[in-house]
Amino acid sequence: xxxxxxxxxxxxxxxxxxxxxxxxxxxxxxxxxxxxxxxxxxxxxxxxxxxxxxxxxxxxxxxxxxxxxxxxxxxxxxxxxxxxxxxxxxxxxxxxxxxxxxxxxxxxxxxxxxxxxxxxxxxxxxxxxxxxxxxxxxxxxxxxxxxxxxxxxxxxxxxxxxxxxxxxxxxxxxxxxxxxxxxxxxxxxxxxxxxxxxxxxxxxxxxxxxxxxxxxxxxxxxxxxxxxxxxxxxxxxxxxxxxxxxxxxxxxxxxxxxxxxxxxxxxxxxxxxxxxxxxxxxxxxxxxxxxxxxxxxxxxxxxxxxxxxxxxxxxxxxxxxxxxxxxxxxxxxxxxxxxxxxxxxxxxxxxxxxxxxxxxxxxxxxxxxxxxxxxxxxxxxxxxxxxxxxxxxxxxxxxxxxxxxxxxxxxxxxxxxxxxxxxxxxxxxxxxxxxxxxxxxxxxxxxxxxxxxxxxxxxxxxxxxxxxxxxxxxxxxxxxxxxxxxxxxxxxxxxxxxxxxxxxxxxxxxxxxxxxxxxxxxxxxxxxxxxxxxxxxxxxxxxxxxxxx
Amino acid sequence: xxxxxxxxxxxxxxxxxxxxxxxxxxxxxxxxxxxxxxxxxxxxxxxxxxxxxxxxxxxxxxxxxxxxxxxxxxxxxxxxxxxxxxxxxxxxxxxxxxxxxxxxxxxxxxxxxxxxxxxxxxxxxxxxxxxxxxxxxxxxxxxxxxxxxxxxxxxxxxxxxxxxxxxxxxxxxxxxxxxxxxxxxxxxxxxxxxxxxxxxxxxxxxxxxxxxxxxxxxxxxxxxxxxxxxxxxxxxxxxxxxxxxxxxxxxxxxxxxxxxxxxxxxxxxxxxxxxxxxxxxxxxxxxxxxxxxxxxxxxxxxxxxxxxxxxxxxxxxxxxxxxxxxxxxxxxxxxxxxxxxxxxxxxxxxxxxxxxxxxxxxxxxxxxxxxxxxxxxxxxx
Numbered sequence: 001x002x003x004x005x006x007x008x009x010x011x012x013x014x015x016x017x018x019x020x021x022x023x024x025x026x027x028x029x030x031x032x033x034x035x036x037x038x039x040x041x042x043x044x045x046x047x048x049x050x051x052x053x054x055x056x057x058x059x060x061x062x063x064x065x066x067x068x069x070x071x072x073x074x075x076x077x078x079x080x081x082x083x084x085x086x087x088x089x090x091x092x093x094x095x096x097x098x099x100x101x102x103x104x105x106x107x108x109x110x111x112x113x114x115x116x117x118x119x120x121x122x123x124x125x126x127x128x129x130x131x132x133x134x135x136x137x138x139x140x141x142x143x144x145x146x147x148x149x150x151x152x153x154x155x156x157x158x159x160x161x162x163x164x165x166x167x168x169x170x171x172x173x174x175x176x177x178x179x180x181x182x183x184x185x186x187x188x189x190x191x192x193x194x195x196x197x198x199x200x201x202x203x204x205x206x207x208x209x210x211x212x213x214x215x216x217x218x219x220x221x222x223x224x225x226x227x228x229x230x231x232x233x234x235x236x237x238x239x240x241x242x243x244x245x246x247x248x249x250x251x252x253x254x255x256x257x258x259x260x261x262x263x264x265x266x267x268x269x270x271x272x273x274x275x276x277x278x279x280x281x282x283x284x285x286x287x288x289x290x291x292x293x294x295x296x297x298x299x300x301x302x303x304x305x306x307x308x309x310x311x312x313x314x315x316x317x318x319x320x321x322x323x324x325x326x327x328x329x330x331x332x333x334x335x336x337x338x339x340x341x342x343x344x345x346x347x348x349x350x351x352x353x354x355x356x357x358x359x360x361x362x363x364x365x366x367x368x369x370x371x372x373x374x375x376x377x378x379x380x381x382x383x384x385x386x387x388x389x390x391x392x393x394x395x396x397x398x399x400x401x402x403x404x405x406x407x408x409x410x411x412x413x414x415x416x417x418x419x420x421x422x423x424x425x426x427x428x429x430x431x432x433x434x435x436x437x438x439x440x441x442x443x444x445x446x447x448x449x450x451x452x453x454x455x456x457x458x459x460x461x462x463x464x465x466x467x468x469x470x471x472x473x474x475x476x477x478x479x480x481x482x483x484x485x486x487x488x489x490x491x492x493x494x495x496x497x498x499x500x501x502x503x504x505x506x507x508x509x510x511x512x513x514x515x516x517x518x519x520x521x522x523x524x525x526x527x528x529x530x531x532x533x534x535x536x537x538x539x540x541x542x543x544x545x546x547x548x549x
Numbered sequence: 550x551x552x553x554x555x556x557x558x559x560x561x562x563x564x565x566x567x568x569x570x571x572x573x574x575x576x577x578x579x580x581x582x583x584x585x586x587x588x589x590x591x592x593x594x595x596x597x598x599x600x601x602x603x604x605x606x607x608x609x610x611x612x613x614x615x616x617x618x619x620x621x622x623x624x625x626x627x628x629x630x631x632x633x634x635x636x637x638x639x640x641x642x643x644x645x646x647x648x649x650x651x652x653x654x655x656x657x658x659x660x661x662x663x664x665x666x667x668x669x670x671x672x673x674x675x676x677x678x679x680x681x682x683x684x685x686x687x688x689x690x691x692x693x694x695x696x697x698x699x700x701x702x703x704x705x706x707x708x709x710x711x712x713x714x715x716x717x718x719x720x721x722x723x724x725x726x727x728x729x730x731x732x733x734x735x736x737x738x739x740x741x742x743x744x745x746x747x748x749x750x751x752x753x754x755x756x757x758x759x760x761x762x763x764x765x766x767x768x769x770x771x772x773x774x775x776x777x778x779x780x781x782x783x784x785x786x787x788x789x790x791x792x793x794x795x796x797x798x799x800x801x802x803x804x805x806x807x808x809x810x811x812x813x814x815x816x817x818x819x820x821x822x823x824x825x826x827x828x829x830x831x832x833x834x835x836x837x838x839x840x841x842x843x844x845x846x847x848x849x850x851x852x853x854x855x856x857x858x859x860x861x862x863x864x865x866x867x868x869x870x871x872x873x874x875x876x877x878x879x880x881x882x883x884x885x886x887x888x889x890x891x892x893x894x895x896x897x898x899x900x901x902x903x904x905x906x907x908x909x910x911x912x913x914x915x916x917x918x919x920x921x922x923x924x925x926x927x928x929x930x
Contacts, residue, residue, distance in 0.1 A: 010722060010725050010729065011735035011738055011739070014729040014730050085717070085723065087726070087730050091700065091703040091704045092778075093704045093731060094700070460684045461683075541700050542698050544700050545699025545702060545703050546684075546699055547683050547684035548683065549682075549683050549684065
């Protein structure tokens with residue numbers, strides 16, 4: 001079957017046969033599928049994971065390493081077959097677009113072989129997203145976020161919380177009257193009115209107790225800072241900026257209004273989720289309610305841990321007591337012994353931490369999946385690799401090696417030269433060094449372009465153009481980026497600034513575009529490479545016919 | 550009788566004298582001349598049959614039958630008028646310490662030009678200049694066939710260097726790749742490759758690897774590839790260098806047949822140290838000495854008035870003894886040239902006079918050759 005296919009290609013599509021495109025693409029796609037499958041497999045969400053693993057792409061370094069090794073192995077193996085026949089070097093007839101097609105084939109092979117990390121990460125997130133729809137995840141994270149007020153966690157630490165301001169803020173959120181503004185990356189953000197801090201009346205003479213610091217005012221009532229009314233709630237990245245505050249506000253309104261049923265229902269709903277994920281709590285929903293529903297000041301509550309293994313530090317006891325130790329606090333903790341080593345466990349707990357970890361992963365998969373911005377580096381690496389391989393194909397081994405060495409040395413010299421220039425100037429400017437370096441290369445690029453066109457016009461002998469054509473293949477891709485750099489420098493230098501060095505005007509037009517669209521410019525550059533390579537490969541074909549010496 | 554009829558008669562003679570090897574080769578040439586898949590298939594089938602039935606008595610009959618069919622198909626076709634395809638005038642190429650030329654040469658379709666000369670005298674430089682690999686320092690080369698650009702020109706000028714590149718992968722795949730690259734259709738390619746392989750006596754070696762082939766067979770595979778490239782001009786550097794005497798003659802005969810095809814003639818320029826073999830095959834011989842061109846014909850014409858008989862011979866006798874014996878026959882000079890003597894006689898002496906003197910004076914001779922019209926003269930003078 002394989003031989004038949006190859007034979008068919010040899011007779012009907014010699015370029016595809018010569019580039020061994022079909023076998024390498026089959027192998028590559030199999031590897032792509034394996035990476036996808038392993039991403040999907042390892043992307044399973046563990047709802048029973050008590051550890052705080054926020055870097056949910058913890059397999060990434062290994063995947064990148066494997067991608068690099070496997071990708072390079074496949075490409076090297078492919079090249080040993082691909083380099084076997086070179087019709088171009090033997091002056092076999094070629095259509096004008098033949099070299100361009102050949103480069104596209106090389107590019108495709110490189111692109112697919114070096115994109116395994118991206119494929120893996122896509123599958124990793126896809127698996128997480130496949131558990132629940134986005135709406136469902138938001139609903140569930142809202143539930144967890146709301147219920148988290150009744151579980152061990154942090155308190156707000158603002159100086160004072162003014163009831164009026166708080167209500168104004170939340171009313172405005174509810175009525176959708178809040179003001180929007182667009183920030184730099186066009187991300188929609190809600191501007192929360194700044195809360196004027198109440199002047200601190202800190203009594204320096206009494207360190208142990210200070211009502212200004214240790215109490216908080218909610219709805220004109222004073223509460224201890226360790227009151228559940230001052231609890232922070234969990235936040236998930238999938239929740240819109242203001243949503244977690246709404247959850248908090250809603251629950252706290254229930255608490256203030258003593259809406260027992262609403263609170264009960266919240267805790268019951270939490271337990272539905274616990275049961276769905278087959279998780280374990282050592283209290284019931286009713287016990288939990290009894291522990292936390294202390295409507296007087298919401299300070300006489302029994303702390304419920306977020307996981308069996310997370311010991312509880314009772315701030316009510318520990319705030320002013322340096323002797324406090326969790327292992328002695330048997331109201332909130334219990335001691336267990338394992339191989340004669342005691343360890344501290346929460347006395348009462350619900351499995352919030354495990355669900356937090358799981359839903360945090362799912363939220364991340366929705367909020368920050370792999371995007372075109374993340375794979376820009378891979379794509380550039382791929383383009384450059386494909387051009388290096390292509391240059392080897394169209395040039396002689398000797399010229400190719402000379403090109404690498406001479407460009408390497410030129411790079412080093414130009415870098416050192418640009419450093420010398422930078423530090424020999426009286427006034428230091430951070431842009432001088434890259435400016436000098438890039439200018440040297442811009443001059444080299446222009447000189448090479450002139451030399452190459454001169455050789456093509458003269459049609460006598462190639463002279464040094466064998467080296468120049470390699471250099472052009474490797475430097476030309478950076479032309480647009482050089483222009484981008486110069487524009488940036490231009491706008492930077494010509495900007496009108498105030499006495500603090502800040503711009504006194506908004507960026508507009510091209511300046512605004514290049515400032516806010518760096519990634520897009522890099523992608524536009526890739527499109528430019530794809531475009532200019534067509535005429536350039538045609539020119540290379542014509543150049544090939546010129547006498548060697 | 551035109552070229553085609555002449556070649557047809559030759560094949561009939563080969564069959565008459567049961568020289569099947571030569572007959573098959575020439576039948577393959579005719580088959581390729583037809584450029585028809587039906588004939589390709591017929592000849593390929595016959596080749597398979599011959600492989601399976603090497604001693605079958607109906608061999609001759611089958612070959613005759615196919616030849617007749619080819620004859621009737623080709624006789625109707627117009628033969629190609631042989632035109633000039635390459636002209637080099639005052640061509641020079643300067644290196645540090647060496648200058649080739651000025652060289653003037655003209656190559657017609659169907660012609661073979663032999664390039665002879667000692668090592669380091671510019672044969673390879675001339676070939677590389679003619680194939681477009683080197684740009685002349687001065688002078689001009691004109692290629693009288695259509696080409697869009699220099700790349701296309703070089704697709705039509707096939708240069709086979711003395712040391713050929715290694716072929717990787719299967720021999721047949723390499724040849725098929727060449728055939729399809731040069732525009733043979735998917736149906737034609739496998740058949741044409743089979744025919745070319747058989748034409749150069751490589752059927753047994755189809756499945757060999759490059760490293761397992763002798764230098765001679767490597768050169769033949771290069772020639773097979775060359776045939777598939779449909780060259781206008783073929784430039785070969787020392788094709789006989791790695792071949793035994795028999796193979797040299799076979800290859801030169803092949804060149805002659807390929808070049809002089811009635812329908813697809815090509816111009817060939819080959820360099821070699823095998824003077825006599827090259828002289829037999831070539832339409833013109835160019836001798837290069839320290840880069841300077843000496844044409845045998847031109848030199849003969851130029852010196853026609855003082856034409857001499859030049860004999861190269863080998864004898865155990867001493868130079869002075871031989872000199873004494875041959876003086877009366879019109880000897881002008883006698884040189885000892887490392888094993889052989891070069892005797893130059895005045896214009897009216899013929900080889901028969903020389904031989905008569907040898908017999909009359911009982912001179913022991915083990916080797917004798919008239920080199921009056923050979924470039925050998927340039928080597929020994």
